[in-house]
Structures are given as structure tokens and as C-alpha cells.
Amino acid sequence: MKFLLKLIAISTLAIALKANTDSANYKSKLILHEILYDFNIKNTKENMDILSSIQDSIKDRDLRDFKTIIQNSPENVSIVQNELANIEAPYFLLYLAMVESKFLNRATSNMRAGGMWQFMPSTARAFGLRVNKDVDERRDPFASTDTAFEYLDFLNAQFNKWYVSLMAYNCGDGCMRKVIRHGDSDDFSTILLSSKTPKETKNFIKRIIKYSIISKREDSKQLLSSLESRYKLEKVMVKPGTKLYSVSNSINLDLKIMQQYNLHIKNGEAPRGSEGYYFYIPEDKLELYALNYIGKVIKDEKNSSKFQTYKVAKNDTLSSIANRLGTTIKELKAANNLKNSFIKVDQELKIPVASFEPQKYKVKKGDTLLALASKFNVDKKDIIKNNNIKNQILVAGDTIVIP
Structure with a gap:
């Protein structure tokens, strides 16, 4: 009787283990089919074999690296996530930045590629980023992210397959055109097996796919969905030559933190000889900035022709005035040293001329x-x-x- 019960228990366990194994295999295959779809990879045995080998190569170290990289740079991860949502771009593009720089704005390669998206200076300039003696906008996470997606759109318009576009991001569009011509095919396995495809580029696309597979694990999904930025930044416009320290002093912010938020500023000040430039400050410092910094500037330029006068009418609010005249509540408060949103009928407000004349x-x-x-x-x-x-x-x- 005991033997029979033991036999039944073993059989039940074996069935359960087989069911669990079958379930795990099914989930693994499902993930690979999602990767095929996401990256525009054709569903062939050769392509599935390559994806399976990438999936099988994932070690505990890779899982730890994925988690550590995300947790070390929640601000930049959030910036990329938000931009992906805004332009409805494929989510796996997040892992391009992970592979390129681990989301670090300071990252610089031996080949002089810089910033989170590792732009070469020439490519950055060609797509509108400033890289000169005063600023390096490759290190601005907002501007560089916009540019990265603009560049990827440019590449994908040529190749129309995400895996090819991503490989072109690494070795150049000319490089990928040569690879495709040599093999007379843009198929995934053909490109991966081609002797003309640089080894670095092969490893590059495999790492992006590896992180994409890891991201589909439940614990990874929870990490990414629960991610919140440690701080939110706001872009503020400043005059040419404005010092980072003068703004940081006005908002009671440590200069080192101010510099960290503005790694694109090379010499500690806004470029001279331009119409103006921008700094980033924490969102919760905007009111202090308006009162202590802009308020001082406005006071010094009280009689400047840069402002026109508007007389408050019945039922006017700062919001309605700002919307009508193309400015913002923050700018109105700053221009008029207002500590709150209360205004009176017939009160005269200063409005920036630029708001009247687009x-x-x-x-x-x-x-x-x-x-x-x-x-x-x-x-x-x-x-x-x-x-x-x-x-x-x-x-x-x-x-x-x-x-």
C-alpha cells in the first residue's frame, strides 16, 4: 500500500513537472514570436534558431545587469519611456540606449561618440544638435532622445525593418547597404551570418534583443512600470552668458547638482552671442526661479521695450490672458513679480513682446x-x-x- 501511494505521488509530481515544463516552453516560444513581430524579423527556422540561441544564452548575470542599469538611471529611463509613448515608437528602442551607454549622459567612447545615445559629433550636428566649444547637446537627455528617434526614423525609412535600422545605427547606413548587396538579402539570418557584417554590429543587435527578451519577464515588467523619476526637470530660458551658479544660487540649489542637470553646458554659462539659451532646473524650483531670478532680471529691465502693457478686463484670469496672448502663467508672474494668481480689473500687466508677435x-x-x-x-x-x-x-x- 505504501509503495502504491509513493508511486502515485511520484507520478503526480512527474505530471506536474511536465506541465510546468510545457508551460515554460510555451512562454519562451511566445516571447520569441513577439520578438519576431517587434523587430520585423521573418518567421523562418533559421531566424528562430538564432533567437533561441540568444534566449538560451541569458545568464543570471544578464538579469542582474538589466536591473542594475535601470535602477541606476531612473531619470533617463523615464525620459526615454515618455518620449516613446508620445511618438508611439517601439518600446524596444529603450534598450538601444541601454546597450549604447547604460543611459549615462557622460558616456564617451574611444571614437568620440558621446551622450546617452552615443552620437558622433558629425551625426549630431547633421540632425540639429549643437556640439561646439560652449555646449554639447548630445549630453542633454531630452534633446538627444528626440534626435535619436529622428535619426532612427531616417534609417527606418531606408530599410523598413527595425533590426536592419538598429544595426545601421551602429555601423552606418552605408555599411548595411553593402552587407545587403553582398548577400543579396536583408534577411535576419543572412545578415547575421554574413562575413561583411562587422562583429561589433552582430553583437550589438544580439544584446538589444537579449535585453528585449529579459524585459518580457514579469519582474522586469514590474520594475519598468513602477519606475518613477527621482526628480522632474523643467526647461527655463536664460540670457546669453548667464552663469549656472547665478541660477543655482537664486533657487537654493547646490551648484554640483545644477551642473549634473546641465551636462550639455561646457563652460558653466549659456553661450554668448546668441539670442538666449536654456538650463534645466527641478520642477519644484520654478516658483523660486520666477521670483528670485527672473524677478531680478525684470526689475533691471523695467523700462525695456521687450514688454508691452495689457490692461486687465472683467472676468480676465492669468490663464485666459496667457492663452489669448500666447504666453504662460509662469512668464506673466515672473514679468510682473506676482506671488499669486490674483489680478484686478484695470491692473496693468507687462507682456513680453514676443508673445504678441510670433x-x-x-x-x-x-x-x-x-x-x-x-x-x-x-x-x-x-x-x-x-x-x-x-x-x-x-x-x-x-x-x-x-x-
Whole structure:
């Protein structure tokens, strides 16, 4: 009887183990099919064999690295996540930055590639980022992320397959065109097995796929979905030559932290000889910035022609005035030294002239949205919205409004 009970228990355990094994195998295969779909990889035995080998190569060390990299740079991970959601881009592009730099803005390669997205200076400039003696916008996580996705759009318009576009990001579009011509195919396995594909590029795409597979684990999903930035940053416009320390002093922020938020600033000050530039400050310091820094600047320029006067009418609010005149509540408060949102009928408010007179610009050959946004110190999304631009494409000769 005891033997029979033991036999039944062993049989039950074996069935349960087989069921668990079958379930695990099913989940693994399901993940690989998701990878095929995400990366535009054709479902063939050869391609599945390569993906299976990548999946089987995942070690505990890889799982720890994935978690550590995410936890060490929650701010930049959040920036990329938000931008991916805004432009409805594939989520696996997050792991491009993970492979390139571990999400570090300070990252610099031996080949002079820099920033979270590891742009070469020439590529960065070609897509509108400033890289000069004063600033290096490759180290601005917001601007460089916008540019990375703009560059990836450019590559994907050529190759129309994400795995090819990602490999071109690593070795160049010319390199991938040669590989495809040599093998007379853009198939995943053909490219991976080609002697013309650089070894670094093969490892590059495999690492991105490896992190994408890891990201589909439940613990990874929980980590990414629960991720919150340690701080939220706000872009503020400053005059040419403005020192980082003068702004940090005005908002009671340690200079080292201010510098950390503004790694794109090389010499501790906004570029001189320009119309103005931007710094990043914590969102919760905006009120102090408006009162202590902008308020002082406004006081020094009280009689400046940069402001026009507006008389408050019945039922006016700061919000309605800001919307009507194309400015913001923050700018109105700063320009008028307002400590709250209370205004009175017939009260005179100073309004920046720029709010009354949107600037017009004639598009030149080679202009990009990001380059114009940087040049005029505005948000790229505002240019798109104000001009109803489709597909983020500018046409030389068109006149657009700079908000």
C-alpha cells in the first residue's frame, strides 16, 4: 500500500513537472514570436534558431545587469519611456540606449561618440544638435532622445525593418547597404551570418534583443512600470552668458547638482552671442526661479521695450490672458513679480513682446525641426502644433511661425 501511494505521488509530481515544463516552453516560444513581430524579423527556422540561441544564452548575470542599469538611471529611463509613448515608437528602442551607454549622459567612447545615445559629433550636428566649444547637446537627455528617434526614423525609412535600422545605427547606413548587396538579402539570418557584417554590429543587435527578451519577464515588467523619476526637470530660458551658479544660487540649489542637470553646458554659462539659451532646473524650483531670478532680471529691465502693457478686463484670469496672448502663467508672474494668481480689473500687466508677435521663418534646405527648435529656443512640438506639420517633414521655401 505504501509503495502504491509513493508511486502515485511520484507520478503526480512527474505530471506536474511536465506541465510546468510545457508551460515554460510555451512562454519562451511566445516571447520569441513577439520578438519576431517587434523587430520585423521573418518567421523562418533559421531566424528562430538564432533567437533561441540568444534566449538560451541569458545568464543570471544578464538579469542582474538589466536591473542594475535601470535602477541606476531612473531619470533617463523615464525620459526615454515618455518620449516613446508620445511618438508611439517601439518600446524596444529603450534598450538601444541601454546597450549604447547604460543611459549615462557622460558616456564617451574611444571614437568620440558621446551622450546617452552615443552620437558622433558629425551625426549630431547633421540632425540639429549643437556640439561646439560652449555646449554639447548630445549630453542633454531630452534633446538627444528626440534626435535619436529622428535619426532612427531616417534609417527606418531606408530599410523598413527595425533590426536592419538598429544595426545601421551602429555601423552606418552605408555599411548595411553593402552587407545587403553582398548577400543579396536583408534577411535576419543572412545578415547575421554574413562575413561583411562587422562583429561589433552582430553583437550589438544580439544584446538589444537579449535585453528585449529579459524585459518580457514579469519582474522586469514590474520594475519598468513602477519606475518613477527621482526628480522632474523643467526647461527655463536664460540670457546669453548667464552663469549656472547665478541660477543655482537664486533657487537654493547646490551648484554640483545644477551642473549634473546641465551636462550639455561646457563652460558653466549659456553661450554668448546668441539670442538666449536654456538650463534645466527641478520642477519644484520654478516658483523660486520666477521670483528670485527672473524677478531680478525684470526689475533691471523695467523700462525695456521687450514688454508691452495689457490692461486687465472683467472676468480676465492669468490663464485666459496667457492663452489669448500666447504666453504662460509662469512668464506673466515672473514679468510682473506676482506671488499669486490674483489680478484686478484695470491692473496693468507687462507682456513680453514676443508673445504678441510670433516670429516667421522661411525654411532653408537642410533645416530640421530639432535644429529650428534649438535655434529659436522653443519646443519642437510647439512648432509642429502651430504649423500643422505632418510627418515632421519641412519643405524648403515654406514659411512657418515660430511660437
